Amino acid sequence: MTTGNKLANKVVYQQGLGQHHTIACENCSMNAICQPVEADGQILDLSKNYLSKQIPVSAQNSELPHNHTQIKNSTLFKEQTPLTSIYAVCSGVFKLCVTSKDGYEKVVGLRYPGELIGEDALFLERYNYSAIAIGQSSVCEVSVEQFSSCGKLVPELQQNLIQLLSKQSYVRQTNFQSFIGKKSADSLLAAFLINVTKRNEAYSGSSSQLNLIVSRNDVANFLGLRRETLSRVFAKFQKEELIKIEGKIIHLLKKELLCDLANFHS
Amino acid sequence: MTTGNKLANKVVYQQGLGQHHTIACENCSMNAICQPVEADGQILDLSKNYLSKQIPVSAQNSELPHNHTQIKNSTLFKEQTPLTSIYAVCSGVFKLCVTSKDGYEKVVGLRYPGELIGEDALFLERYNYSAIAIGQSSVCEVSVEQFSSCGKLVPELQQNLIQLLSKQSYVRQTNFQSFIGKKSADSLLAAFLINVTKRNEAYSGSSSQLNLIVSRNDVANFLGLRRETLSRVFAKFQKEELIKIEGKIIHLLKKELLCDLANFHS
DNA sequence: TATTAACCTTGATCTAAATCAAATTTAAAC
């Protein structure tokens, strides 16, 4: 039986600059399976024991050539490698990329604090994208092997995982619906800003301010626009006072109008 | 304990024209939770008892004005209504739509035989799109209430649902990746044809032939193209002998080239 | 089979975004 919400994960890494903090467990998607459960009359707190730990992902762990990009952006896992763990973002951002035959790296997703990475690999037991940290970021890790050996014994834990996965299915579908069939640069960016602000609401504590963290290049790549086009749309939105830009921080001044734009088709 | 694969669902509706047949259970996404499981030493076959039944969706059940569109396309459920069941398509096709404030109906997904509809509503317990049958179609229905009352007692059933949901998460992510950031009409259509053919492979028995069933209008709407543009790209693909068109039947003649196009960005 | 209405295709023009080219701002390295 669930014994209520508690801070489940030990913080073994803390970002120093205060620019982004670690998300509270109650706001994390992983929370459903971090809950202590009852097994054979005992309370089993997976997070306390071995399932979750917070690990930093930053400059140090790159075996790649020593250039700027790799120093900043370190890889959590590579596409097509076997699934070992699923992760939840604790701080920072991760970009999810697939590389096509011609070597082009396409951004297929962004994951902000509290969001899951790699749970869609449970099916094929192979990651279907690379996960790359933007700047200094950290994750909570759940070993799939350990979780499933535990889960077989504890129905409650399974129940929680079902919750987690069904929610995830919802999140994915909603994401898909936000972007499929949107062609104009205006509606794409509006949809993107609304989407990401909403996802960060609990973490940032604001429904109208947003720290993108990722570069314009990555946003443009994700949306399928050229960086020049994205830049122009950002400029236009600011001129029309829909948003206010302070570097990577975006203020949504007229959210209603942005929503209208986001829902606008053709 | 799972006792292996068997035809789980009674066929209470059969399409007469032979144009599309009912999918075999072993090829259906729902199959994971239709498996007989062991409970208290007994075999519990949910499909045999009450959980699944095949129901037709066609002209009869429409309470809408008696015009052509509604006669042919009947609604399985409406967006924003409370979740009661999740469905698997048995035959035909369903389009998933959301209606925006201005009344425009946007196609946000297509579901072919063997695919799930509505499982992403488990989270909010409210459907987040309308599901509309294209022509005569049929589904298997699982009552969420009945399933969950059953599932609490049978861990094995939960295990199967986890399988189902994690696979679904994968399918959604893959779908998303196929389309996000694709802008050229060529790459969108190529990605669409590859995607849908792959999804129908088990059902249709062909990896190079495809019965779209849905109208060009719906495809264009889904992809965010104008019907004229879609028509031109179809014509171009045929001229270049990438595909051969026979009404709604599309033959993929040069799949490799289509894949290249689909992965092509910029 | 004729009639009508969806549905789909083709042509001409216009427009939004890509592309090419530079300038400017920002951040990293020395």
Add this chain to the structure above:
DNA sequence: GTTTAAATTTGATTTAGATCAAGGTTAATA
């Protein structure tokens, strides 16, 4: 703090797809 490189913005031109307008098909109905 200065230098250098990366990231972002702005401008001019080109192009792919939207739009407007007909013309054909196909399929449903009488």
